Amino acid sequence: MSGNVRIELPQARKDSHLRSGGPAITVRNLDKSYDDNHVLDDLSFDFERGKVYVIMGPSGCGKSTLLRQMIGAEHPDAGEVLIDGIDIHSNSRRLRDEARRKFGVLFQSSALLNGLTVAENVALPIQRHTDLPQSTIDLMVKLKLELVGMGNALDKYPYEISGGMKKRAGLARAIALDPAIVFYDEPSAGLDPVMIGVIDKLIKDPTSKLGITSVVITHEMPSIFRIADEVLMLWNGRFVFRGTPEALRNSTDPLVRQFLKGDPEGPIGAPRQLSELSERLIGPSARDARSATP
Ligand SMILES: Nc1ncnc2c1ncn2[C@@H]1O[C@H](COP(=O)(O)OP(=O)(O)O)[C@@H](O)[C@H]1O
Ligand SMILES: [Mg+2]
Secondary structure, eight states, X not given: OGGGOOOOOOHHHHHHSOOSSSOSEEEEEEEEEETTEEEEEEEEEEEOTTXXXXXXXXXXXSHHHHHHHHTTSSOOSEEEEEETTEETTOSOHHHHHHHHTTXXXXXXXXXXXXXXXXXXXXXXXXXXXXXXXXXXXXXXXXXXXXXXXXXXXXXXOGGGSOHXXXXXXXXXXXXXXXXXXXXXXXXXXXXXXXXXXXHHHHHHHHHHHHOOEEEEEOOOHHHHHHHOSEEEEEETXXXXXXXXXXXXXXXXXXHHHHHHHTOSSSSSOOOHHHHXXXXXXXXXXXXXXXXXXX
16 A cells, blocks of 8 residues: 555655754854954854854955854864754764764855766765665755756756856755755855845745755845845954844944945945055045044
8 A cells, every 4th residue: 555655764864854952053152263363253152943044244254264163164263063962073073974964065166076067066965975876866966956946957067057057056965965954155146136036045945944944144135135034244253233134124233234335434444455455556545644644
């Protein structure tokens, strides 16, 4: 009888579920410096399961650095990161692997390997983390690529496809193992508004339908208001804002206001190199000249 047929979920899928009942991600007292550049300053926060969290902030404020500490790609100077209660920086390789299987990552560059086809790129994490037969892997890869609208590009090489398609292939790879958490580093960078809308939908839909927790680094204001349950703004190593998109829109904080308006004048200074360049080209600014006057 068909009712008796049992379908075994691949081991990878069972492993990827969140089990602790606690937050999807917990960060405690995270600190990171590069030489005398103090990038992350004693950050602590929790991310609940099943929500989209957007992390925003000026270029160079440390968003990607925070991401690297959260996924265990880099070791913090102090503090801890728990993925479903498991320390991603644990000394135990078994625990690190267990935590690692719970999330996927879409990097800023998509990070596809040029020597492999799109399908082979998406198959990589499945091959690395499971013992599934190739025929099952092929099926999983095809499903994921169809989900992101890339079902007809399986045999293309990364250099043969557009930026938007690369992002979608990177996304298919990030969700290949049905992770409970997905991290995205600037998924819309360099894409046109329509493709940004497509990517937003690909982020938002699985979050609400499958209870996935998404952590998205982005500057794209329309995206933030479309996808975020909560927004966090990183500045000077700390979160200077955390709240709903609505609260962000209504915030009177000068840092938030300047960032939302894209105003060159305000508490967020222009990047140092840019100020130095403009100084060389057009001389010290009026303000600097005033403050230099005795
Ligand atoms: N591997 C590294 N070595 C030294 N400095 C780094 C390294 N990675 C990032 N930084 C510095 O840390 C700061 C934050 O960088 P990053 O996290 O890339 O910022 P964002 O992603 O917000 O643009 C910058 O000043 C950057 O130059
Ligand atoms: Mg970055």
